[in-house]
Amino acid sequence: MLLNFNEDVQAGTGSITIDAVGDNRVIDITDPQVVFAGFTVTITPTTPLLNGVTYTVTIPAGAIEDTNGNHPSDGVTFSFSTVDAATSVVVNTIVDENGAGATCSLREALQTVNTQVAFGGCELASSNIITFDPAVFVDPGTVQTITLNSSLGELVIDAMTPVEIQALPGSSGAGKGCQPYSCAAGCTDCCATIDGLIIAQG
Incomplete structure (x- = not known):
């Protein structure tokens, strides 16, 4: 998963949750599965996601912040479906x-x-x-x-x-x-x- 922002971002504190029926993952924002590089954040789960299911990703407020420590007050939530x-x-x-x-x-x-x-x-x-x-x-x-x-x-x-x-x-x-x-x-x-x-x- 690749997240794009409009400014440089860095790890704050908290954990990303990746949820689907039959699959629940919690990844600390400082885990090697989460890589920060300038404007982008790449999430690469160690274990591949399941096929043919819908996942919901929740990133709590404070987990991702800009270089001044600012972050969205409500965090970020989005969903996507994997291919069959x-x-x-x-x-x-x-x-x-x-x-x-x-x-x-x-x-x-x-x-x-x-x-x-x-x-x-x-x-x-x-x-x-x-x-x-x-x-x-x-x-x-x-x-x-x-x-x-x-x-x-x-x-x-x-x-x-x-x-x-x-x-x-x-x-x-x-x-x-x-x-x-x-x-x-x-x-x-x-x-x-x-x-x-x-x-x-x-």
């Missing part, structure tokens, strides 16, 4: 990651769908479908998807052209082009069956 969750988790990088960076790798997408919790650079979707960004993978313009059957624990890849996972030579090791899939010990029906997948130089 994406219909699928979109894999948009060929780099194998595990919680690193802002992009969404296949490994991270699988964990996001399996746990129903956003992970790494992947946003939680409203379905159990993983989609490969057609601008990045294989054949531009061809949408390729992975669908997880939650009742059977199966992984099905449906693509008109091969889905290829590549790792550069010498890139083995933790977080480097290895082990994009894992199965919990003792789980008899939660592993993936993959047909026609090419793993090159891995």
Whole structure:
């Protein structure tokens, strides 16, 4: 969230509240989640906001003030709505990651769908479908998807052209082009069956 003022502002005293159904946050005005820079205040919650809900932000009087200590007598309150969750988790990088960076790798997408919790650079979707960004993978313009059957624990890849996972030579090791899939010990029906997948130089 970016707040713009008509003069330089600074932190005063108090806490910002960010409220929605099922989500309530209280952030002290001096918390690192709140950054002052001249005329602007940027609020970046540590945990992403929920999708498809309306939030109300309340900034009490005295929490934000100008360089002379002046502030609105009534504080500030405003509301906004977040966008609905994406219909699928979109894999948009060929780099194998595990919680690193802002992009969404296949490994991270699988964990996001399996746990129903956003992970790494992947946003939680409203379905159990993983989609490969057609601008990045294989054949531009061809949408390729992975669908997880939650009742059977199966992984099905449906693509008109091969889905290829590549790792550069010498890139083995933790977080480097290895082990994009894992199965919990003792789980008899939660592993993936993959047909026609090419793993090159891995």
